[in-house]
Amino acid sequence: MINRLLAVVLLAAGVGAGYWLAQKPAAALPDKAALYWYDPMYPQQKFDKPGKSPFMDMQLVPRYAESTADNHAVQIDPQVAQNLGVRLATVSRDVLTPTLELSAILAFNERDVAVVQARAAGFVERVYARAPGDVLQAGAPLADLLIPEWVAAQEEFLAVRRSGDASWLAAARQRLRLSGMPADVITRMERSGRVQSVLTITSPLAGALQTLDVREGMTVAAGQTLARINGVDPVWLQVAVPQAQAAGVAVGQTVQSRFVGWPGKTFNGSVSAILPATAADSRTVQVRVELRNPDGALRPGMTAQVRLAQSSTQSVLRVPSEALIRTGKRVLVMLAEEGGHYRPVEVEVGTESQDQSVIISGLQEGQQVVASGQFLLDSEASLRGISAPSSGPSDMSLQPGRQP
Known part of the structure; x- marks a missing residue:
């Protein structure tokens, strides 16, 4: 508060000094022809006659030709x-050698996504103890499905195999594949000689379980989505770069990131993509940074401070x-x-x-x-009416004023 009052006092002193300095030429040069008259409190407006200012209760001040020699300083x-x-x-x-210090947020790698669907219509016999948010290993079981239509197809295959006709056996095997039966189920059925009517749905990759839309006893249709899994290595950093500084960012550029949850530790990554659209609300360019996360220490949703070091000669x-x-x-x-x-x-x-x-x-x-x-x-x-020359059209020409 004290600093603000001091600034106001200094500014008022500067205004008063400016007005006093502006009044001096009038007394010092009474016989000189004035170029124009102006109000020291509003020097942008110029008048071609003396009189009282329409803006402040004071007389207009003349500007003389002799005073224009130092008019720019x-x-x-x-x-x-x-x-x-x-x-x-x-x-x-x-x-x-510019260095950008920006904030970022950690997100899932949208290129590393697996969607698990039912290969055929059936019934859910068992759901394993899984819930959205769980981190799974590749091959982790999710649910057991009983698929009745596979029973008839497998029994037909086993009967053809007993007949010894190779062409019919190949056709029966092809029918199993077209029905959506996985290759490992067909192999187990051929080795055991028994019908495999239950299919265990597993996670095709290691990552975080996003959704699990199966319950024990429910009926599922062919092609129905049962689960979605998102990989966690690598992960993405979403960085919002101001468009004025986006020209210095390039794909492959090294990025250092620091997270609040890991003080003193730096994670190095690289720019993997610069998105083509600019955010309309913030006028920023979205930059995607890829970070390795082998131990799962980085979790999507975490915030980070990133440093983009740019090289230039x-x-x-x-x-x-x-x-x-x-x-x-x-x-x-x-x-x-x-x-x-x-x-x-x-x-x-x-x-x-x-x-x-x-x-x-x-x-x-x-x-x-x-x-x-x-x-x-x-x-x-x-x-004092001093302004920097503009790079655009000049607006310093004499503007005739109206006498009050």
Whole structure:
């Protein structure tokens, strides 16, 4: 609260100083022709005649030709600048090695899914002690199904085998396969010579049981889904990358991830896919990272902090991100010049990494920008009608005002 009050006091002092400085040329240069008149509290509007401001209860201030020589910079005494906490930073050139720090959520690998269906109509004789969420090994039994139509087909096969006709035996075996009978059931039936009417449904892979839709005594139809199993090795990390930084992400890129449940441990993976659509609500690109999980320590639903290290040999200019003044339409910095002059400059900003922003255009290596206190200087510049030249159409032309 104290800091906020101090900021308000400093801002009010800057406004008052700006108005006092704006009034000086009127007294110092009474015989000079004025270029235009303006309100120091609203310097964007320019008037072609003197009079009272329609915005504030004060007289309009003239702007003279002599005063335009330093119209693009604010001069602050070094002692005042020190009292305001003005801190400078040098524009440096460095090799761009951006690192993205993002949050992510762990999800199942949707490529490693098994759906178990009934091969033929039958009845559920037994359901093993399983429930959704259980982690199963490959081949773990789920339920026993009694399939009556297989009984007649197997008895026919055994009778043909006793006849010794090889062509008929091959046809009978083919009929068993077409009825949906698994190869291991046919093999057991041939070796034992007995009808195998009960089929044990097992998990085709190791993973987490998602659904189990069978109950003892129920009737199932051919093709009915009985269970769904999802593999847990590998798993996916779903990372939401801001679209402004998505250009630096590539398939195969190494990713480091850390989980709250495993403090001090880092899990390494790689980008397996960059989804083609951008999330409409967050304007982010969904990136899929694949992580090995042989011991099952990583569980879908866990949150993680990931680091995407990008390699680049491009030399770029960088400034502290705190030096940027974002107006909503453009980005400015306060450029420090000799003699305590500060000038607003429009810059084009690139990626941001480790509190440093890349400057695409607007600055040169070795220049100094204000990293702290720049908002007070920008307010003072606005009061004096000083603005950075825009890269778009100029809006600084004289606008005739209406005398109140």
